Amino acid sequence: MATQKKIGSINMSQVIRTIWLYEGISRIEISRTLGLDKSTITKIVNTLLGMGIVRNVSEGTAGPQGGRKPVKLAINRDFGYILGIEIQTDRYMAVVIDLQGKICFSYSNLINFSRRPLKKVFLEILQTITNRIEKTKLLGIVLGLPGLINSDKGIIHRSKPLNIIEDVYFLDSIIDLIEVPLLIENDANSCCWGELVFNRANISKNFIFVLGELREHQSSSIGKHVLAIGIGVVIDSKVHYGENFSAGEFQSVFREVTNTTQFSLPDNQFSRIEADQEIRKAVFQELSKNIALLVNVFNLSQVVFGGAIEEYKNEIIPILKDEIEKNWSYEYNTGCRISFSHHNAQSVAYGSACMFLEYLFSTPSVDTGQNEYLPRGIELFQLILSQKVNNNNL
Amino acid sequence: MATQKKIGSINMSQVIRTIWLYEGISRIEISRTLGLDKSTITKIVNTLLGMGIVRNVSEGTAGPQGGRKPVKLAINRDFGYILGIEIQTDRYMAVVIDLQGKICFSYSNLINFSRRPLKKVFLEILQTITNRIEKTKLLGIVLGLPGLINSDKGIIHRSKPLNIIEDVYFLDSIIDLIEVPLLIENDANSCCWGELVFNRANISKNFIFVLGELREHQSSSIGKHVLAIGIGVVIDSKVHYGENFSAGEFQSVFREVTNTTQFSLPDNQFSRIEADQEIRKAVFQELSKNIALLVNVFNLSQVVFGGAIEEYKNEIIPILKDEIEKNWSYEYNTGCRISFSHHNAQSVAYGSACMFLEYLFSTPSVDTGQNEYLPRGIELFQLILSQKVNNNNL
DNA sequence: TAATGTTGGTTTAAAAAACAAACCTATTGG
DNA sequence: CCAATAGGTTTGTTTTTTAAACCAACATTA
Incomplete structure (x- = not known):
């Protein structure tokens, strides 16, 4: 059942x-933290220096009682870059970040899907x-999508926005065409990864990311919008997928079964949601009552909003505060x-890339349950390094 | 920050x-499972045999192609017993279990509190x-209580049923008076521990336990009852406490702020809830709508009910099923x-004892966050063994 | 400025775990 | 009786971590 981790790799x-969490930390501080x-830290750090993952960046200052100056360590930013891509019905967003999570590009x-399959569209994008970036230093790619997605197996179960109504084994079908590691993830979950990375040093262990987009209504003429809510859940500092990777699917408890929206x-x-503030108020209140239940039953410490809904920030905050109380x-x-x-339109693409960082x-x-395509931690670094060698030999 | 686990102890x-999960497993199977x-398993098992934790129970049968018979291993039931106690406003329940989770007693x-502090009542109980059981083999005690409870620090933050309106440092105040390890836990969470142990071999990783009791209303004459709901949350096979140990506190999203109940x-x-089926139907429907949101947003695989509410099992099932859909x-x-x-009136007490088992x-x-009073795994066994030696020397 | 104390980091030897291979045990099946 | 097979142990080796001694580089102060 459980596969044994080479003990040292932990x-x-x-x-x-x-070192990633606390940039500039010294060997001694690491040893105290862990x-x-x-001497163990010295040994490990030397290995990491040899692999090019870590760098000695500078000398710190000695303490008030004297002593040798500590040597500050940091992740080698130049090690490589990660590409995050968000695909929605009508547009895509690509973001490249470095190992510290800074956006480089x-x-x-x-997008014009025009009945082409997602795979084709993705490869085109x-x-x-990749024409616009240095390809040799690309470490990995993560694709963020709306819908029910099994990121461990690379399956898209369902996606209403992308018109996917049966299981698509996306990674299986594409893995041979791409030379770097690739993952897919639900869009709201991607945003959670983004928050986990962006606030990595002092993070809420339990929070939700509420991704609210204004989408065209399924069965309506152009211009009619509905608020589409997707929720990403983080429990115990881990993205929570649930038993079938359907965690985060939201429908209001007040919803009538005859409605086609979530409210x-x-x-x-x-x-009229964009034009009429009263309607917005009603919708936000309904959303807030639902969220309040989640917040209190799971004792969450934070609710993060993202997507087009961010525009109504000032309307949402007081309503949600009130309902939670x-x-x-x-x-x-x-x-x-x-x-x-903090990332506006880039939340999903940025977060997707951050998933790889994590x-x-x-x-x-x-x-922990395993991703079938990628290991984690040092083993992933080793995988990447071995692929680098292979690519250079070709 | 993180304290290093002695590497071998993992x-x-x-x-x-x-061995606990799969009673009768052989050394070879363990080695394959982990x-x-x-040879590593042989070494470790020998140590455990020496400590009296594990026993060679019997020989299995050889495979169809011959070969030596495997030796089946099991936890030594006689190693000791655990006591779980539930204290409510008017009654208590005590349950003693063995290391396999079987109820022995x-x-x-x-209870008549009559304004005495909880500590006194507990010591009396x-x-x-302890007068009724063999004291020398008592390994630990867990107390299950209604209210907001920090089980890591042994603090009772609040408990409306027990009239506790400010932090009580319960374990600190009592630890010196008791010679075996003691923990406290919220009652609904205790029930979760019970489920985790009872179904330990093939368990839902994500579920909630809905503990529904009929309590006297705060401000009412005797005989008036309200349905009091406490929820225990298990995510990723771990009891979820949230940021301030207040996870599981429930109030319906439909509740009016003027109401003093949760509905x-x-x-x-x-x-009239006990007399009037229509009222029950309305309440169960309201409860179910709330639960359905939790089930779908967190993609839970199970909802377990316990407490007095179990009596209405047949009324609840179809309503909840419907609302989830x-x-x-x-x-x-x-x-x-x-x-x-499965444990009726013993759910909380049994579950409390199971917490210690886990x-x-x-x-x-x-x-994982640490309990301040107790280690886990082999370290807890070692602690118990060292105390045993001390007690024998006295 | 020399002596002393302090802290960061490295080196070396010893320990603790885990593994690999050889070996023993006990079975089935010819 | 003899292979073949599978469970389990023993022995020796490798990997990983630690403990202790040591070096490096600073501050303080006599």
């Missing part, structure tokens, strides 16, 4: 992660992007923060 | 857990119980099972 991965002997354009608002009134029965406040994504810098846990 | 704990070399009685039903109608927007079914606790048989994960 500590090695932990050291990498620690509870390992300082981004590009966006419209990939062509466009109780009659379908025909939804088109109303749903709470004790006198003290649990202190759930409400915030908005794979690189995670410690392979004993019990 | 595999040792994993071996113990594996991906460790068979149970006892229940009424403990006296009564939208006016306070004065709640007393209505809240789901795809054509296929996510397959959330609905079940009822501590004994868990593998100390690298990143």
